[in-house]
Amino acid sequence: MRTGLAVSSIGHAVVLGWGLIAFAPAVFETPPTEAMPVDLVPISEFTQLQKGNKNAPKQEQAKQAAEKIAEAKQAPEKEHKPKEPEVKTAAAPPSPPPPPPEPTPPPQAKKEESKPEPKPAEVATPLPPKKLPPKPKTPDVAKQDTPQQKQRDFNPDKIAALLDRRQPNTQRAAEQPSQTAALGASMGNAPRLSQSEIDALRAQIQACWNPPVGAENAQDLIVHVRVKFRIDGTLSAEPEVLNRGSSPYFRVAVESAMRAVRRCQPYTLPAHKYEIWRDVEVAFDPKDMFGR
Amino acid sequence: MTTEIFRSTLSTLGLSRRRLLQTAGGAAAIAALGVRSAEAVLKIDITQGTIQPLPIAIPDFVAGQAAEAELGRNLSAVITNNLRRSGLFAPIDPAAFIEKIQNIDVAPRFQDWRVVNAQGLVTGRVTRQPDGRFRTEFRLWDVFAGQQLTGQQYFTQPEHWRRIAHIISDQIYERITGEKGYFDTRIVFVDETGPKDKRVKRLAIMDQDGAGVRYLTRGDDLVLTPRFSPTNQEVCYMSYGRGDPRVLLLNIETGQREVVGDFPGMTFSPRFSPDGFRVIMSLQQGSNTNIFTMDLRSRRTTRLTDAAAIDTAPSFSPDGRQICFESDRGGAQQIYVMNADGSNPRRVSFGQGRYSTPIWSPRGDTIAFTKQGSGSFSIGVMRADGSGERILTEGFHNEGPTWAPNGRVLMFFRDPGGNAGPHLFTVDVTGYNELKVPTPSYASDPAWSPLLS
Numbered sequence: 135m136r137t138g139l140a141v142s143s144i145g146h147a148v149v150l151g152w153g154l155i156a157f158a159p160a161v162f163e164t165p166p167t168e169a170m171p172v173d174l175v176p177i178s179e180f181t182q183l184q185k186g187n188k189n190a191p192k193q194e195q196a197k198q199a200a201e202k203i204a205e206a207k208q209a210p211e212k213e214h215k216p217k218e219p220e221v222k223t224a225a226a227p228p229s230p231p232p233p234p235p236e237p238t239p240p241p242q243a244k245k246e247e248s249k250p251e252p253k254p255a256e257v258a259t260p261l262p263p264k265k266l267p268p269k270p271k272t273p274d275v276a277k278q279d280t281p282q283q284k285q286r287d288f289n290p291d292k293i294a295a296l297l298d299r300r301q302p303n304t305q306r307a308a309e310q311p312s313q314t315a316a317l318g319a320s321m322g323n324a325p326r327l328s329q330s331e332i333d334a335l336r337a338q339i340q341a342c343w344n345p346p347v348g349a350e351n352a353q354d355l356i357v358h359v360r361v362k363f364r365i366d367g368t369l370s371a372e373p374e375v376l377n378r379g380s381s382p383y384f385r386v387a388v389e390s391a392m393r394a395v396r397r398c399q400p401y402t403l404p405a406h407k408y409e410i411w412r413d414v415e416v417a418f419d420p421k422d423m424f425g426r
Numbered sequence: 427m428t429t430e431i432f433r434s435t436l437s438t439l440g441l442s443r444r445r446l447l448q449t450a451g452g453a454a455a456i457a458a459l460g461v462r463s464a465e466a467v468l469k470i471d472i473t474q475g476t477i478q479p480l481p482i483a484i485p486d487f488v489a490g491q492a493a494e495a496e497l498g499r500n501l502s503a504v505i506t507n508n509l510r511r512s513g514l515f516a517p518i519d520p521a522a523f524i525e526k527i528q529n530i531d532v533a534p535r536f537q538d539w540r541v542v543n544a545q546g547l548v549t550g551r552v553t554r555q556p557d558g559r560f561r562t563e564f565r566l567w568d569v570f571a572g573q574q575l576t577g578q579q580y581f582t583q584p585e586h587w588r589r590i591a592h593i594i595s596d597q598i599y600e601r602i603t604g605e606k607g608y609f610d611t612r613i614v615f616v617d618e619t620g621p622k623d624k625r626v627k628r629l630a631i632m633d634q635d636g637a638g639v640r641y642l643t644r645g646d647d648l649v650l651t652p653r654f655s656p657t658n659q660e661v662c663y664m665s666y667g668r669g670d671p672r673v674l675l676l677n678i679e680t681g682q683r684e685v686v687g688d689f690p691g692m693t694f695s696p697r698f699s700p701d702g703f704r705v706i707m708s709l710q711q712g713s714n715t716n717i718f719t720m721d722l723r724s725r726r727t728t729r730l731t732d733a734a735a736i737d738t739a740p741s742f743s744p745d746g747r748q749i750c751f752e753s754d755r756g757g758a759q760q761i762y763v764m765n766a767d768g769s770n771p772r773r774v775s776f777g778q779g780r781y782s783t784p785i786w787s788p789r790g791d792t793i794a795f796t797k798q799g800s801g802s803f804s805i806g807v808m809r810a811d812g813s814g815e816r817i818l819t820e821g822f823h824n825e826g827p828t829w830a831p832n833g834r835v836l837m838f839f840r841d842p843g844g845n846a847g848p849h850l851f852t853v854d855v856t857g858y859n860e861l862k863v864p865t866p867s868y869a870s871d872p873a874w875s876p877l878l879s
Binding site for chain 1: 470471571
């Protein structure tokens with residue numbers, strides 16, 4: 135038994151001693167972490183993430199289509215010189231207040247058209263005036279191939295006559311959604327008002343709105359008003375009420391909504407986005423105010 | 427050659443001419459659809475506004491002749507006062523007006539009124555008729571819309587000019603807020619004069635703005651809790667005459683008085699039913715107080731409660747189907763609601779404190795009450811099922827709420843204690859705009875009449 139005891143105690147001492155030496159506390163070292171670059175982005179840029187940069191190099195595909203159009207266009211321009219000034223002057227007015235009869239899908243794409251305008255004008259300028267007829271989007275794919283193929287096979291002079299008819303098509307080719315820039319894409323976010331601008335308009339109207347306080351049922355007080363603005367922020371026409379209500383408080387609610395809209399003219403909104411806020415439908419709903 | 431090119435291209439693509447035409451036709455149809463449905467009108471939701479009184483300009487009423495100039499000024503003053511006291515309007519100081527209204531039949535220069543930020547404008551004229559009556563006309567204009575909202579004319583005897591001012595105030599109030607007004611009403615209350623230990627209490631009646639006070643009793647008897655009839659010009663009240671207190675019915679116009687019923691024991695807190703034919707009150711019998719109704723035509727009484735407790739301060743709902751009352755059957759005073767025939771009494775107040783003097787709102791959705799607890803008296807409202815309890819004012823000693831006919835304003839009395847006496851106050855149902863009602867002396871126990879017109 136004594137040997138066993140001796141062996142056990144020696145064994146324990148060896149193990150503990152080894153442990154003491156082996157697991158000596160070391161200085162806790164922090165590995166150096168990678169610094170994360172932080173960029174402060176104003177909310178308008180966030181909303182317009184797909185807007186693309188004016189100065190970015192153009193993608194090959196878009197450029198290709200545009201270039202080919204330009205090439206082809208030079209032929210008719212040479213031939214029909216008197217038309218040129220017409221083309222150029224027609225291009226100028228669209229950038230500030232665009233002509234009213236234009237349907238709204240074109241303005242989205244048009245916004246993108248007007249942005250590259252200050253740039254190489256020989257590509258962009260002939261495009262805006264041809265916007266007026268509504269453009270079908272689906273046959274684009276089919277029709278796009280045709281002019282390109284023809285341009286490869288035939289020389290520009292021969293297809294000049296054909297291209298004249300297709301001018302609306304060729305612009306649509308330039309609007310094809312590219313992978314990086316949302317130039318002319320129907321789902322692009324760029325042409326909208328940023329969230330902060332919408333909130334600014336909402337705050338301006340809210341500050342002037344005194345909803346009727348008497349009604350017991352908030353549902354009775356919902357009013358939809360269509361408001362049309364001029365570029366300076368004043369109303370261009372009488373606001374129009376879009377819904378009907380049966381409650382006796384509805385008339386009072388309509389009047390308070392109209393008063394709110396009329397009182398706070400002129401509204402401050404970004405002039406370069408006039409197309410978007412020219413026609414606004416405001417829904418007045420005091421549901422958040424009924425704490426009673 | 428063009429056609430050759432065309433055909434060869436098509437064949438390369440594998441399209442036939444017919445196919446191409448079909449695609450073109452389909453595309454045109456889709457294009458037409460697409461343009462209509464993709465109308466991108468910007469839509470905004472406004473869900474919050476600001477609650478602020480409407481700035482309104484009320485210039486003096488134009489007088490037909492110089493003699494009526496003062497009357498014109500008085501009319502404007504009464505209307506301005508009414509609207510300001512309601513808390514929903516902010517009359518603009520006449521010193522700021524730019525245009526001087528001379529003729530109310532032409533549209534005013536709206537630009538001048540927009541500059542002073544008036545959203546509403548009231549113009550009026552008063553002219554004496556050959557038969558001695560006055561014709562009063564007014565127009566209410568929406569300044570920012572540039573249109574007239576409403577206009578009326580009234581013919582009255584000269585001494586009733588105040589009522590015309592109140593009627594016009596009601597019209598303006600109703601047109602702008604959508605709720606019925608409450609300005610053409612009267613308040614019956616108990617006027618108290620004298621030192622605290624020898625108070626003389628008289629029944630008095632006045633316009634809701636404090637003008638035209640008239641005394642209905644002489645002050646020999648102690649009078650309490652007067653209440654208006656909804657249909658007639660009658661007031662029922664409690665009087666401590668000889669012996670036990672009695673419920674009396676007083677006709678305001680004739681001054682005739684009659685005892686409602688001769689019951690053994692004391693009668694308390696009388697009120698009218700919504701149809702004006704019955705009086706509901708509480709009767710003490712021994713140690714028990716129960717609620718009874720009495721039909722004024724047949725003089726038949728019906729007992730509604732029979733709990734071994736004090737049930738008092740009953741109040742009908744506006745549709746006459748339910749009654750709320752105060753009872754201590756559960757231990758402390760609480761509010762109960764039962765059907766008009768006395769069935770199904772249920773407790774609705776469950777907060778901390780003692781609840782008393784319940785009164786049902788003319789709108790039918792809320793009950794106002796007095797709540798006593800932890801040293802303070804509060805006036806509050808709750809929904810008819812007891813939920814949504816809100817305290818409107820707190821202090822020592824508030825009691826006896828009464829509703830304005832539109833259910834928007836409450837009047838109550840507050841006794842600060844000590845040697846001073848009580849005064850009447852009004853508060854909006856949202857808890858804002860607490861105002862003192864001017865009375866010639868101390869006043870308590872107010873009751874609001876229904877609209878006179």
